[in-house]
Amino acid sequence: MLAVAIGRQQPRLPACSRQDILFLRQRFSGGDVSASCINLPHFRQIQVGALCLLSDTTFLPLMERNLVMSHRTNMFVVGTLSLALAACGSSKDPSKSNFSKAIQSFLDTQKGLCAAVPARQMPFILANEDLLRQQERKRADALTDAGLLNRSDTETKQVFGNGMQPAGKYDLTEKGKKFLVANAADTVASQDAFCTGKYTMVNVDNFTEPSDMMGVKLSEVNFRYKVQGAEDWANSEAMRASYRNFAEQTGDIKGRATLVLTNDGWMHERLFKR
Numbered sequence: 001m002l003a004v005a006i007g008r009q010q011p012r013l014p015a016c017s018r019q020d021i022l023f024l025r026q027r028f029s030g031g032d033v034s035a036s037c038i039n040l041p042h043f044r045q046i047q048v049g050a051l052c053l054l055s056d057t058t059f060l061p062l063m064e065r066n067l068v069m070s071h072r073t074n075m076f077v078v079g080t081l082s083l084a085l086a087a088c089g090s091s092k093d094p095s096k097s098n099f100s101k102a103i104q105s106f107l108d109t110q111k112g113l114c115a116a117v118p119a120r121q122m123p124f125i126l127a128n129e130d131l132l133r134q135q136e137r138k139r140a141d142a143l144t145d146a147g148l149l150n151r152s153d154t155e156t157k158q159v160f161g162n163g164m165q166p167a168g169k170y171d172l173t174e175k176g177k178k179f180l181v182a183n184a185a186d187t188v189a190s191q192d193a194f195c196t197g198k199y200t201m202v203n204v205d206n207f208t209e210p211s212d213m214m215g216v217k218l219s220e221v222n223f224r225y226k227v228q229g230a231e232d233w234a235n236s237e238a239m240r241a242s243y244r245n246f247a248e249q250t251g252d253i254k255g256r257a258t259l260v261l262t263n264d265g266w267m268h269e270r271l272f273k274r
Contacts, residue, residue: 091265096204098266099221102259106268107199113227113234114193115143115243116185122192123171125156132159140170142242146233148176148194179231186245197230202252210261217261218269224252 091098118124118136126137143149149170156167172180176194184193202224210219227249233239240247258269 092261094207094210094219094266096207099204099207099219099259100201100223102266102268103204103221103223103225103255103257104201106257106271107201107225109271110199111181111184111193111195112197112199113230113246113249114181114184114186114195115139115234115239115246116187116193117143117180117191119170120189120191123169125154125167125169127156127159127165127167129165130159137168139242140168142236142238143176143194144170145238146194146236147173148179148233149173196234197227199225200228201225207259219259219261219266221257221259223255223257225255226252 089095089097116139118126118139124140126133126140128137130137140149141151144151150173151168151170154167154169155164157163158165179194179196180192181195182192183190184195185191205222205224207219207221210217212218227234234246259266260269260272261267262272
């Protein structure tokens with residue numbers, strides 16, 4: 001038994017409305033005790049064997065035989081602790097709350113919004129007229145405009161012949177060193193990248209009913225997330241024009257994840273495989 005004593009001087013709180021009581025009785029008759037977790041500081045009133053929660057419009061019915069109210073001592077005794085704990089739900093339940101936590105745990109392992117360095121090492125040189133590396137030069141110039149790289153004029157050998165051609169030499173700035181993360185680029189080469197911000201869950205939109213596949217229970221989840229705390233340089237037009245992820249990852253971003261049920265609850269498949 002779990003006993004909670006409330007002092008004699010507690011102010012009298014408003015009773016549940018008649019409509020609330022009718023709703024609670026209907027919920028109780030159906031045996032539904034999963035409406036909300038018990039949170040004693042948020043109790044508003046006890047009446048006809050039901051609890052009205054102050055925090056929101058959710059009600060938690062409890063069986064009247066499990067609730068005893070003593071008018072003399074103002075002692076509330078809530079019985080059958082297992083019933084109360086069951087109302088809180090399990091981490092293994094297929095719910096938006098559990099799925100949101102599982103996806104956020106995966107997002108926390110990500111580096112945020114990242115711009116790959118267009119070279120494998122620092123400093124690097126790009127010829128001004130190299131048609132084969134126009135994209136790299138465009139990105140290098142965008143990173144320079146953002147203050148992450150410094151560009152200086154130099155020369156490099158021509159691709160064909162022994163002559164020299166104008167080029168730009170790019171090197172890290174002090175500002176760039178703060179945001180450079182080794183091997184953070186989401187590319188085949190996994191080169192270094194400049195990263196900023198943090199991915200944060202917005203909402204789980206919907207999910208499939210969990211199903212068994214090769215001995216593992218899975219659910220496909222559609223969700224939305226956003227980038228929080230990104231530095232100003234990530235919002236420049238040059239960065240958005242040069243890096244598609246910077247242009248697309250604004251506002252709410254749509255995502256899809258496969259979650260796996262484990263002994264500890266739901267987990268993102270990419271964390272489960274590690």
